[in-house]
Amino acid sequence: MTNNWTDIGNASLVIAWGANPSENHPACMAHVNRARDRGGKLIVVDPRKTRTAVVADKYIRMRPGTDIALFNGLVRRIIEKMEDGADASVSPDQRAQFFAFLNQTETDNANPTRNQFFTDGTMTTASSISFVPGGSKYTDARFLVKPDGSDYQRDRVKAATGLVTTDGPDSTTISNFPLKAASVTADPNTVYNRLKAHVAPYTTTVVTDITDVSDVDLEYLANAVIANSRCSMPLPGGALGVQDPTAANYKATTLLYAMGITQHTYGAQNVKAFAVLQTLMGNMGRAGGGINALRGIHNVQGSTDQGLLYGNIPYYSGNPASMHVDNKTQLADESSIFTLPHVVGTDTYYGFAEAMVADDAAADYLVSVLANKVATTPTSMAQALDPTRWDILVYRATNVADSATYTYVGKSDLITKALAAMGGDIPLPGDICWDGTTFRAYVPAATSGNLYEFTSADAQVWTATATVYTTTTAVQYPSVISNGTATAVYYYDGAGISHIPLTIGTPAPGAATQVIASGQDPAIEFTGGKYVLTYQKHPDGVWQASATSAIGPFVGAQRYDNDAYDSLDGLATGGTNVLYTPRTGTQPEHITDKPLRGFVPRPLRAVNAFGKYMDALWGTPLSGTGNKAQMNGSYDDAYNTAAMALQQRGFYNMTYDFFGSAWCQVPADNWTPDRATTNALYNLWPKGNGDDHITMFRKMIDGTTKALVCWGQNPAVTEPNQSKIRDGLYNLDTLVVVDMFATETAMCSRKGTGVTYLLPACAHVEEAGSVSNSGRVLQWREKATNPKGKSRSDIELMLRFAKALDVAGAFSHITAVWTTLGKSYTNAYDQMYAKRYGWTPAPLTNNFETAAVSGTAEVWRAPTVAGGGVNPAPTTATVNGSEWIAELIFREMCTGSTGFSWLYTRAYNTNLAQDKHTGQADWGTANRAKSRSTADPNGTLAYPGWGYSWLVNRRVLYNNADVPGDVTDYYMGPDSASRLFVSTNTATLNYSRWYRTIHRLADKPDTCLTANVAPHVLPGRFPAHTEPYETPREDLAIEWGRNTKGTAKWDLIKDDSNVAAPGRSHDPADYPFVLTTIRCVEHFQGGPITRNNPWNVEAEPEPWVEINSVDALALGITDGQWINVVTARGDSLGNLTHDTAFETVGWSQGFRARVQAGSQGNQRVAPGVVAIPWHWGDQGLSKGSRANDLCIDAGDANTVIPESKACLCNLVKLP
Amino acid sequence: MTVMAILQDVDKCIRCNGCVISCKRTWQMKALNPGIHKTAPDQRVIIKSQKRVDMGPFMRFSCWHCENPPCVQHCPFDAIQKDAASGAVFIDPTLCQPKQYNADGVQCIGQCQIDCGRGGYPKIGKGSDQAPYKDLSKAWKCTMCHGRAGDVAAVPDAVTKYGNPLPSNYNTVLGIGVAYKSVAEQDHEPSCVYTCPAKAMKYDTRANVLAHLVPANGYVSAQGDGSMFWASKKGLVIAPKADPFVEDHVTPLVSSVLSSPFAKAALVPMALGAGLLALIARRQQLADESMGEV
Secondary structure: OOOOOHHHHHOOEEEEEOOOHHHHOHHHHHHHHHHHHOOOEEEEEEOEOOHHHHOOOEEEEOOOOOHHHHHHHHHHHHHHHHHOOOOOOOOHHHHHHHHHHHHOEOOOOOOOHHHOOOOOOOOOOOOOOOOOOOOEOOOOOOEEEOOOOOOEOEEEEEOOOOOEEOOEEOOOEEEEEEOEOOOOOOOOOEHHHHHHHHHOOOOHHHHHHHHOOOHHHHHHHHHHHHHOOHHHOOOHHHOOOOOOOOOOOOOOEEEEEOHHHHOOOOHHHHHHHHHHHHHHOOOOOOOOOOEEEOOOOOOHHHHHHOOOOOOEEOOOEEOHHHHOOOHHHHHHOOOOOOOOOOOOOOOHHHHHHHHHHHOOOOOOEEEEEEOOOOOOOOOOHHHHOOHHHOOEEEEEOOOOOOHHHOEEEEOHHHHHHHHHHOOOOOOOHHHEEEOOOEEEEEEEOOOOEEEEEEEEOOOOOEOOOOEEEEOOOOOOOOEEOOOOOOOEEEEEOOOOEEEEEOEOOOOOOOOOOOEOOOOOOOEEEEEOOEEEEEEEEOOOOOEEEOHHHOOOOOOOOOOOOOHHHHOOHHHHOOOOOOOOOOOOOOOOHHHOOHHHHHOOOOOOOHHHHHHHHHHHHHOOOOOOOOOHHHHHHOOHHHHOHHHOOHHHHHHHHHHHHHHOOOOOOOOHHHHOOOHHHHHHHHOOOOOOOOOOHHHHHHHHHOOOOOEEEEEOOOHHHHOOOHHHHHHHHHHOOEEEEEEOOOOOOOOOOOOOOOEEEEEEEOOHHHOOEEEEOOOOEEEEEOOOOOOOOOOEOHHHHHHHHHHHHHHOOOOHHHHHHHHHOOOOOOOHHHHHHHHHHOOOOOOOOOOHHHHHOEEEEEEOOOOOOOOOOOOOOOEEEEEEHHHHHHHHHHHHHHEHHHOOOOOOOOOEOOOOOOOOOOOOOOOOOOEHHHOEOOOOOOOOOOOOOEOEEOOOOOOOOOOOOOOOOOOOOOOOOOOOOOOOOOOOOOOHHHHHOOOOOOOOOOOOOOOOOOHHHOOOOOOOOOOOOOEOOOOOOHHHHHHHOEOOOOOOOOOOOOHHHOOOOOOOOOOHHHOOEEEEEEOOOOOOOOOOOOOOOHHHHHHOOOOEEEEOHHHHHHHOOOOOOEEEEEEOOEEOOOOEOOOOOOOOOOOOOOEEEEEOOOOHHHOOEOOOEEEEEOOOOOOOOOOOOOHHHOOOOOEOOOOOOEOOOOEEEEEEEOO | OOOEEEEEEOOOOOOOOHHHHHHHHHOOEOOOOOOOOOOEOOEOOEEEEOOOOOOOOEEEEOOOOOOOOHHHHHOOOOOEEEOOOOOOEEEOOOOOOOOOEOOOOOEOOOHHHHHOOOOOOOEEEOOEOOOOOOOOOEEEOOOOOOOOOOOOOOOOOHHHHHOOOOOOOOOOOOOOOOOHHHOHHHHOOOHHHHHOOOOOEEEEEHHHHHHHOOHHHOOOEEEEEOOEEEEEOOOOOOOOOOOOOOOEOOOHHHHHHHHOHHHHHOOOOOOOOOOHHHHHOOOOOOOOHHHHHO
16 A cells, blocks of 8 residues: 555545455445545446445446556546547646646755655654755656657756765766656657557547446546546646645545456556556545555555565565576566566566577577667567667577677677777676666686776767776686586686586586586586586476575475585685676766676675675665775675665664574674674575465476475465366475464375374464554554464464474574674574573473563553453553564564664654654654554544554655655655665765665566557556456457566466366367456455354355356356356366365355346346355365366466456356 | 434445344354344344345344334333333343243243334344353344443343443544543444444434434435434435345335435435334244244
8 A cells, every 4th residue: 555544534536446345355444434424436446346336436347357458548538638628527727737747846956855765754854865956746757768668868967966975065977867858748758648659549449349348437437537636626727736635625536456456467567557547647645545455464564564475585675595596597587576686677687588588499598688778578589689679788609618709799889899998808798787878897817807897978989998907816606608518617616717517417516517408508506615507497498496406404495505605705805806896986876786787697706795685676885985996895885784774774684683693682792793794694595586376386296395384374275276286285295284274275185195284373363463454554463362272373383383493403504604603602593583582492381372481561451441441551561472572573673773674663662752743642652563542633544643654654655745744755756766765864865875776677668559569578667458368358369468478487377277177178269258256255365264253154155156147047047056167277066187186075066156136237247257256165164166276377477466357267057 | 321322324334244243243143044144043133235135235234222112012021121221122131031931921922023013123042152041042132232331230240141341442542532431331332333344333322313314414314213223325225124034125126216316316304213114014923943043
């Protein structure tokens, strides 16, 4: 959510699009009802007339899977109406305000109150940071893109007066900011006009054909959005109106969405479409506006915050692993926002990765690409090597052992001059970088290395003179050649560079020679002083870590031997060796990410293990010693806590907290945070991005993954295409399930040698801790009672589980590092888990929650309150067990600059007067998750004293100081410092460099106007309609395409997903209905909680299928009959594509028909669409056919979320 | 003591069944009725749909707590009582003796079920899992959570009979709930009102509810009597019909009328205290113990 649950009450128009809050987020409706009490309207856009729709003011039915077409049609109509002065439905004032908003610039640069990133609410207390003079205030609508749409037209601007750098005041030139037009309509290449062109094909006729939404409804929607946006509370003459939600006739539209938007092959694009509309209409950052993802579990936001997705570490930071892994693997995995540090602001790498994977049969393969220019994803090797596609392209040919054979193509002028100037030095691709204006190359040698730098004033005319830096120490790294008949590996053996022949066979860690099977591509890791091959090319074209690389105690888990980097200590301490990127005082932050693009092909050297990760994520500092003369010190600031802003400090703290001892608890002298310690602890971070959920189970099937710990999840119900899920679970050696009940996962069929453990977790009310709700508000959950029976709190289970791992040696590598560092601790487990929280590992007794650990904390409950009820005030009391440890962990996380969660910074703060909204009373509790003030001092429904919202208790993100009283946020355009960034550093420009890159998707306008121009692989800001993987409108799929990844890792769907079950057709014509999955209010997710609750089971005892009366009549189906729903994956009687048998008797009986009544368009589902709930399975009080036996596991091209909301099916009446 | 009432804004109800399950949990009722959209001994409140199946508007359906309840008048054991102070019509389960004879030799014939022309309540059967009433046939109905109002003085064994008092959903810590708390009963909302996530229900004094139900507050239609009221700002409210087995009580014809612009435009006069449509309810089939197995 950009806003907050309570803020929904400020909206004058609530659009629930792909969400059904009545049944799936009932508490949301209290806030929607508040908005309606105040005169607001509710519009529901959904393929199904849900209970939300029946209580709404307007329901618009659409065909499943056509959201973007409707969005783009809506945007087109809005722009048409705004530009058509003759359209009387829009008043002149509305029109004037609409454009005035888009054209608005920040006018008060001398006193940039809106530019500050942090404030206590008064908007005057924080120092300003960098900003763009005359920059856009709200949107990038005026920014200019290049005529070919490939990029923005870039500008260089002088930093503001008074901003100081190491080069002196007022000296910094900031490059890479987009140029702006005088107004959004002044130039055909403004973002606004590009958007207009992009949506031009989405005429009302086209949209109605695609979406089945009538032109009348589309017009209704356009009028409603216009009437309830910023433009509709104008002042005369287009002056900009107030944005106070307490103002009379306040107008704001909020968009609510949930799985109806995300569970598509274009789910990420759907969400981006929301952002386009709300940004265009000025509804971002306003009270009652924003785009709000409804997250139903009380802590699902918290789980995202804590980085539970496979590509993240906690608090939205990229996984450090991606700095180490083979770049090919890494690149193929690049699919999620916030994941990968080195692909910033360009789509180049995606094309590169795909080209490599696509054309592995070709004699050549790409080694590295440095470019700013690629319009579309290459689909063939010839296309990939086309010099016109790249600024610079480097590749090498087969069987060439000499780096001199690298082929450079691209900017011939530059390359010719550069190669000539380097006098025979040929840099490896990993040692060059290109940022659009500067070309740098580093050429290592046995005892020295040279750095060349070529600059160009206009990016075409290149200085022929290279700046050369010579190092005195060799930079060694492994290098391997060939894609099939490998010839050589370079390695450094301590005396000089050697190379060893490669033979055919299986790679083994530590071996001097390695083996490469035909058809495999080798990659290299450094282990124990030798380089070994740890990667191979999987037969399906996926670059993966070889199973044989498993090192360490976890069988089946991917680990990397980080000792490799310690072995390079010689480099770490080298005084003058040059790394890939020099930093200068004249090329500020906006290019600092670029050189990384040339870096990845080889393992990171220890000298930069930590620092480079920091730099990669957040940019490199300009000051300190980071100038040309002292390049070796470029990363000093990365180790300097005083120079860090909060996110960097959070990562730094996390590194110490996770892999050292608790930052805030250990004696400082034992953990002096010097550079060596930091690097050593950084190297303990687990490496590897892991696998997406769909791939994960395939790896269980093929035996790559041998163990699964399933903590509070029930994939044997919740994941689509259950055949593969079941097969994967079956084949595991070890399965650990932590749950309240014996779930379907815990009870699933397992191979004879497999072992399943079920650890008994208690209920959430039997343990304590903080949770983060959808509105980013941390709230404390007190323990209502101690765990029943033999169940245990999650914290106790985790401590004991870790102890078991410790006994098996899982933490010995950490202890070893500590020993190397000279620390006195001899047991990592004790310091990281048990003793840290005052617990002594003990045999299982029942006293953990009552006596084993305890301390004093703030609580609300008080036994003295007669008859229970809410305590009048917080007090302190002795708390035990999970409640005390949760408190300790919360303090570790949230305490000021030493907390390891930058996101939750100051959520624990003994200064009760700090970080307040205007008019807010002092915080009542140091643990602000426990704060329970119901005051709303500004009347904006912010309730700032209820819990604590990240960041810094900001309730409306991107608010531009428009929301009265809220903590200020700042909207900035592309390539600018992120507004999410927070710092308390007042040291001028220094902390503006520590920015956090916000656009992980390619931040380029999408040039694709119609479907067939290019696949929408990680496209730019403007989403385009694509059809679901299985669609009844194949004609539209041909015309508009699917959101395919093209030739990438796997193209929306696994090969084994696309196989029809035995005896079944795979012809879409045999599946005339669109199947969409739904949830019901009575059951929760995979159902272990609710299907074991008799009252919930009573309320909704069995799964059903909703059928329109027209279809039911045609099929002879009457209400209450049992229906077998059939898809290409199988049917609802247990006939699936799975390999392993599982019992289907007694539960897999199909779905009971709910035939609708009423006119055909006024029923739950439209003709041709059926809906089934997916909560059921084979365990619990209520058993029933599992919808996910049928659903397709086609994955979103960006995020891999499966397309649960649209596939094709047939209905068969059961006797 | 003050006569209290529940007002449901039918425009806001989303049929999440939170009130139903909260009620069943609070009163430890059995779970014997798959689909639960019917009245039964183990159901004190259900949600009905005024239009077609499950298509809204949604209305809670339970005892109205009549001002002059017929069920109270005919109970031979005086088990059903009208608390004149709070307005709640409640059943003392220790007194209820279905089919038994009282001291005067009068047999209980379940007249309370027959007499009720509104909600089909009370229903007699083995509705509760709560000791000591587990597996005992009793009359069960909504009591507005009477006995859980913390009124230990008025009902000395209230906790024994009815369990611990319920908290108020209103936070009284920082002054927000002060005015609300001026009436003691408001500290202890009925379970259903306390739970309602959509905040579709209001629990207040009857006088306040009636004062609130005026066109000036935007209401175009209202129904109710005793301590149960329904109101809408959007269309005609027809109080739920007393049919225990039919979820939806309005014919498609009426449904289409209610869906038409006419319904929204029409300002229907207040019919408070009338409940006229409820009078067309058919009399109830006598429910005996076997009802618990329905």
